[in-house]
Structure formats: C-alpha cells, structure tokens
Amino acid sequence: MSTGLIEGQALANPDGAAADLIINDFSIVVATANGTGSQTSNLAILRALFKMGIPVNGKNIFPSNIQGLPTWYHIRASRDGYTARRHTSEILVAFNQATVIQDIQALPPGGICIYNGDWRSIPQRDDITYYAVPVNEFVRAADLKEKKLRDYIANMVYVGALAYLLEIPLEKLDEALMFLFRGKRRTVDSNMGVVRAAYEWSAANLAQDHPYRVAPMNETEGQIMMTGNEAAALGAVFGGVTFAAWYPITPSTSVIDALNDYLGQLRRDPATGEATYAVVQAEDELSAIGMVIGAGYAGARAMTATSGPGISLMAEFVGLGYFAEVPAVIWDIQRVGPSTGLPTRTSQGDILFTYYLGHGDTKNVILLPSSLRECFDFGYMAFDLADTLQTPVFVLSDLDLGMNNWMSEPFAYPAEPLKRGKVLTAEDVADRGFARYKDIDGDGIAYRTLPGNEHPLAAYFARGTGHNDAAVYSERPDDWKNNMARLARKFDTARLLVPGPVIDEPEGAQIGIIAYGTTRPAIDEARDRLTADGLVTSYMRLRALPINDEVEAFIARHDHVYVVELNRDGQMHTLLSSELPELATRLESLALLDGMPLTARWVVEAITAVEEDRPRRRSANGRGRRGATELDLSGNGSMSPGNDMPRGDSGLTDMGHDGHNREVIVEEME
Amino acid sequence: MTDTTTPRAGRVNAIGLAQTDYKGLPSTLCQGCGHNSIANQIVQVAYELNVRPAEMLKLSGIGCSSKSPAYFLGQSFGFNGLHGRMPSLATGALMGNHTMRAIAVSGDGDSASIGLGQFKHVLRRNVRMVYIVENNGVYGLTKGQFSATADEGQELKYAGTNEFPPIDICMEAILAGCGFVARSFSGDAQQVRELMKAALSHGGTAVLDIISPCVAFNNADTSTKSYHYGKEHEIPLHGIGFVPSEEEIEIEAYDPGELRVVEMHDGSWVKLRKLEADYDPTDRMGAMHRLQWAQENQELITGLVYYDGSRPSLAESSRLGDTPLNALDESRVRPGREALAGLMDGLM
Ligand SMILES: Cc1ncc(C[n+]2csc(CCOP(=O)(O)OP(=O)(O)O)c2C)c(N)n1
Ligand code: SF4
C-alpha cells in the first residue's frame, strides 16, 4: 500500500501551485487549552475525513489536568493508510496563546498556521502561510454569557475555517456531528451554524495559498471507528463477562465506562431492570482485584481494568490468583511510570512487572493487542484463556490504543462457544471423584468445581497456603515442589493456547524486527520505507506471552533482530533474552520512551543508524548501543509541538482527568 | 478440639445430616483458644439450622482466626484469602453466586488494622454474609503484637505498652451503615449461637464482634480481651432467643419493657428479653452512645447492639435475578450476532 512516502518528503513548494497539491497526505495539529471542549471539534474533523473515505487516525496529546493546560490533537490523513503518529504536522490550528510560539516553531517549511486573529501578535516566519480568523467576532455573534460556551464556539470556528481551507464538505461535518451527538438534530444545527458561518467568512476572506487538500477516496468503506477501550469493553461483553470491579484511573477508566454502557444496553432486561452482570466500583484496586478473584473463584467471568499504579496494588492478589488457580482478566491500559509518572501519556512499561507479578515463582499469561480488532478479540479470548488455564490473564493495551480513535474492519462474531475450561458438575464428581489440584490430563491443568455444586465431595478450600492435590494444607517439601512443577507445566500449556506471533518474512529479508502492541502502525510504515531504501525486513509481531517455539525459530532464522518497544529499558528484549539465552546475542534493543506514540521516522532512523554502524561496532568491543533516543533528528526529538512547555503540576496529576469527551456544553446547547 | 455439645451417636437433623457432617479438620490452634470454641458453635448452629453444606460459603483473611474455616463445615466451599482482604474476596464470590449464604471469619488485626478499609466498605455495600471478627486484641499468628483493638495503656510481654486508643469494631460497623451489629464473648457459647443464628437470617452483612481470648499472648486478667475479664464483666444487653421461620413463635402478651421481638429477613424471629430496660437496638444514636460509654468504662456489653433490616443487599441493588451469575448459560451472557452487527453499523 506504500508509496514510499514518509513525512516531510512530499512537501511541495510553499507557493502551492495547483499542480503540486498534496492530497490526503498530511497531519493536522490542533493546539488548544484543556477543558475548552475542543474534543468535539477535533472528533468532528476526524470523523468527517473518515466518512470521506480517507484513512485517518486521531491522537489526543493531553495534560494531566482538568482545565487550562495545553492540549494537542493530532489528525493524520493518509491516502496510503498509515495511522502512526507523524513527527511533524504541516497544518497547525494555533488556538492556545500559551503555546503558540513553540507550536509555530515546530511547523515544517511550507506549513500553514490558522490562528486567532484577535491576538495582538504572533511569531512571524516567512516559510509558512498564516490564516488569521477573527474568532471573537463569531463568539460575539453567538451572544453567549458563559465563558465555557464561548470557548466551545471558538473551537467550532476553526472547524469551519479548516473545512474551507482543506475542502472538507460541510455535509460530512454535519454527518460527523450527528454521530457525535447521537442524532440530536438541534444540537448539531447550533454547532453547524457556527461552522458554516466560519466557513463562509473564510471563503470570502482567505485565499487557499497552500497545497493541502482533502478529496474523497473509498478506503474506509465498511470500516468502523472507535477507541481501543471501547473495543475492549465490547469484546468483554461478547466474552460473556458477568462481573467487573474497578477503581478509576486514567487511561483505563473508559474501558469500564464503555462496559457499563454496553452491558446496560445488552444485558439488562428493559422491562424488569434485572441484570445478568454486576459492575462494582471498588474503594481501591486492591479491593477491585480481590472482588475479581472472589468472583472468578465462584465461576463468574470476572474482569478489572486499571493502569500501572493499580497493578502495583494488585500484586498480592494476582499472586494468590496464580497459586490458588483462579481465573481473572486484568486489562492494564499502560501509561508512563514509574510512580504517577506521566499519567496521560503512553508507554509499554509494564511488561516485566505484569509477567512476573506476584512474589515467589509467579509467571502470568499476557495478551498484547495492537489494534481495535485485537482489543475486541482478546476481550473475549482473555476469558476463555483465564477459564481454560485457571489463572489471571493480563491484557496489556496502552493509552494510545485505548483512548484514541482508530479505524478497523468490523469485528467478527466469536467463532466458537465460550470455553469454560475444566469445570466438574455434581454428576461429574459422582462419576469420577474430585481432587482439586490433581493433574489428570498431564497438561498441568486440574479440574475445578464451582461454589453451589451440590455434590458432597465437590467442595474444596481454596487457599494461598501450601496444599496437596486435594487442596489440603501441606508443608511437605515434595507437595510444594510437585505443585509448583505442575504450575510450570501449566504455563507450558499456555504457550500452545495463547495467540501465536504474526510473522511476515519476505524474500530477501536481511534483518528481523520484533514488536508488539501499538508500535504496530509505526513499524508497518517504517518497514515500507526501509524496503524502499533497499533494506528488506522480516517482522514478528508478538501477540501474547509466554512465547512459543515459533518465536524461537524466527529469531534463529535471523542473525540480527531488533526488538522495538516503548519503554526505557527494552523490557521485551530483556524477557526474550532471558527466555532464549542462546539466541540473546542476536537481539538488539531499540527502546524509546518519551510518552509519545512511536513514529515510523524514529524506527527508520534507529535501525538505519545501527545498520550503518554495525561493521565498526563489531570490530570494537561488540557491545551494542541500547536504546536509540538520540537518533531522532532535530532538537525536539520525537516530541510534539509544545515539547518544552511545562506539563502540569505534579500535585494536580491524575485528578480524575480521563481525556474523554464528556461535554457539559452539549446539554446546555440543547 | 473439644466440643461443647456432643449429640448422641446416630442423631441427625431435619435434612438427615449428623453434627459430625458439619465438622472440618481437627483444629491446629492452641488448646483453649477462643477461636476453637467459636468454630464449635458454628458447627452446632449449622446442624441445628439444617444448613445444606452446599449453600454455605466460608471465607477468611489471614491469622489464627482466619485459619478456623478449615475446622468447620468441611463439606462447604471455602476460600482462605489474604490478610485484611477477605471482604473484597467475599464480595466477589458472593456476587458470583449470590444465592449462597456465607460465614466469614476474620481477626481484629485482619479487620481493624490492615483491613479496616475493606471492612468498612463491605458494610457500606451490604454484602449478605455473617462477618465474624474473632477479637483478641492482639496478633496471634505473628506472636503477640498489639492489634488496633488493644486497650490503650495495656502492657504485653513482647509488645511493651500500647499508646494508642482502640478501634471499636461495633462502632465502626454502625458508622459504616451495617444493619446487624452484635458483640459477644466466646466464653458465652449459648449467646454466640443465638446471635449467629440471627445473623444468618439477616439479609445483608451481619457483624459479630466476638471477644475471643488468645491464651498464648493476651490472657492476663487485666486485659479486657481475657477469659477472666469477660467472665467477670460481661453485661448482656438482653437475653436473646432465636426462633427459626419454620417454628411458630409464641408471642404471648408481653410487656414491651421486658421483651422485644424482631422479625428477620427470612421470616425467622429474634426474641430479646430486656436486661437493660431502656436499651433499644434499633436506635442508632442510642447504640453508638451505649458503645462509647462501654468503651470508656471498659464494660463488655454483649447482645444485638444494633439492628436495621431495611437496606438492600449488594445483590439486590445490583438487580441480580434468581440464577446466580456463575450459572448463567451462554445464551444469557453472550449477545447474539445481530447485536454485534447492529453495533458495528452504528460505528461506521
Ligand atoms: C500482607 C501481610 N502482612 C503481614 C502478614 C503477617 N500476618 C499474618 S497473621 C497477622 C496478624 C493476625 O492478627 P489477627 O487478624 O488479629 O488474627 P489472630 O491471629 O489474632 O487471630 C499478620 C500480621 C501477612 N500474612 N500478610
Ligand atoms: S496464638 Fe492465640 S490466637 Fe493463635 S491459636 Fe494460639 S491462642 Fe489462638
């Protein structure tokens, strides 16, 4: 699907002669202040482009704050279907005076800047085009008393201006707003009134002195658009979730919000109100996971969703779940740590923590979704795996996948019935007896009974203390050793049951890339570019831990394999090196953590730099460079506009901000 | 483990089970530990109430007290969880199967120290279960440190002097919105049994704060958690008698100043023969006041301290149906193809 283009390369001459129009291949960055209601405007633009058939992705780069701190919304339109974040955006909507200096600095030559014409002055560059829009005029025209509403209207103004400048049809914006406001015509009309006025004003007063245009395509026909957290919740619903307990934390909160939404629609009797599920907001994550383990023990399909700090509180219960062998599903929507870290930024930093979570010898099963489709699929598969393996299963998503809007093919209905695992009914117990932890099938997975089973021999006492086959307390050395050996055997069974890696190994590939989760779009794009540059790469995308033989074989087939991930220490690299020590020297870590979603550019540059460097390094001491943060060009590295801005006061961090589009304004405008 | 009441061999209850069918493994707790006697009362109560072992769930945290579910109801499911975290485990398990009844056992360290948060929150949620705190004012299992219910100024061999005021389990329970709050003394077996029966009939969380002496670490006569102190200072608020729903209650004409009859969630009755004439267990402020007074004067008041059966349980407020969540079949928990297709259409 590639044209081999990478950002910056296709910039036409700044005059933007018609012949050099750049169509459906650019990024927009909207700079606003948090809490001004710009989400509706941004999502309207995103969705309008999507409905024009243009591949798009939107990313909200927001602060840990409820109101006032800078926010950037990135929209990438890509006729080639690329959805990774771009390093630079050619189109700037500068609506935040606090960041306008940096925002303008970050524009590439030939870029355009749409800004609030009421500001007294803004930094001048002669290699970009400026469009001043008299925002206050529109706001005054709307005659609103409340500041919130005035901010909100201001944001609709840039929608209208962009629509004119980029040629986004107004009816597509109308359609997008109808979607966002769930069909409330009057609300849409009042929003569209502002959009249209700004459009008309722009048409009368602005010249399209720039090359960026949108034009209809049919690349998104039949596709859906939603966030990863919504897809995760939907997957859980179709996985038959019956119990969820949680404690709010960005960026996981919207998993449960969506879950409540879908369950309310689909699993509650509209006449009686009777529910086939329960969702409990716990007093903390410790309690949330305790409830989930209790419910899993009872035989409910139980889940929680959290992020790093919550995982810390769950450690003891996860260890109990592992040892007492209780199914549970834990979504970790990763954000940047350690500690509160950057609560509104993305990372893949919990790999090692969750894999080994629990004291003593604990190893956990982990699923690694990379797309909406996998959020949905793993959403139900996680329950099947947890029930089959009788153990807690983690699903590691991240803020970028979870909270941002992505395109996807529609989800397919689960092909197989629910897999409830080895559960004995009262009749089964009568027929074959019962010993809770006896490995009858040799796969390390014993049979269990559920509370409520009426057979007198069905009951057992679950516990975190040492036990024998029959779940009776035991401190005998061989009981302990045998039980732990069985748990290790069970983990080996898990290798065969979890989704295997997805491997793409083209003819003539010289190097391998291993990655997982939301680095996927950046890697896909980078590989196209590397191929165009003459470096053909193989790619293995891990979808789960523990690893299986395919992973080992892939690494063995390549002399040099890059492990690309979003953390400082190369956690997957560490894990693979320790699981496959004899292959470890073939692995090279390319790890980056700056809180931002990965760009293809960083991947290309990092790999190219190491590849060029290789002969020299070999003759030196053979030790590879770890990480490659410095490889990114230009002062701002891989960061976004606003890079140098203060990002909020740590005392304010995470005070319930979820970056979500809960528009107070919506109701007020009706 | 010694039984306080041993029925004649061959005797069975109404569902054909002998008292031994309600026993667990032999206790490994110290001889004379108050927790043993409570375990024995549970066996007796379950036998007398014709409890079906399959409908009862046992839960506990960590501590000597929390070990004891292994020593009763050996045919019932149980989960011995984490220190201080039994309430969350119980909440999940009892939402997973809300048709079950439950006896949860915890200690004063388990519930008033490490687990105070979970203790209070499970009461707010009103998960239907009997929550027994076997209160000995000390950590037994880790050998004699002060717990949060230890008397202020108390001295212990290992732990030295306790400088901090005690947490009162019953007061905390009432403040948290619990609708069944009782205190008893493991040396008063008959009262423990009657309160336990009443607690099992309650529709939400029923807290039994049972003073249960630790003979190894906190049984000096001066300790308010010792046998001697309990025997000398117990002040029952009322004589308590439980009348199961299947029996007919004789409500003879009674003087409301002497007898009070409370109807429980499941149709059974609790008769309170008043000893403290003006004590009204349905008066929340009065109960708090009486507990405060007792604490200040180191009185061991026992009985049903507070009762209010009006709050819905968590399962009720969650609007669960008759079939427990763990028994719903696929057709009820996985929406159909059309549902998914409809949602997909809406997202295009
Ligand atoms: C997280 C954790 N911290 C500490 C312990 C050690 N520990 C086990 S039991 C206990 C105290 C138990 O006291 P209490 O609940 O009063 O029970 P008792 O033994 O007195 O019946 C402690 C501190 C533990 N098991 N887990
Ligand atoms: S140490 Fe105390 S609490 Fe523990 S079993 Fe012995 S007497 Fe009971």
Ligand SMILES: [Mg+2]
């Ligand atoms: Mg204690």
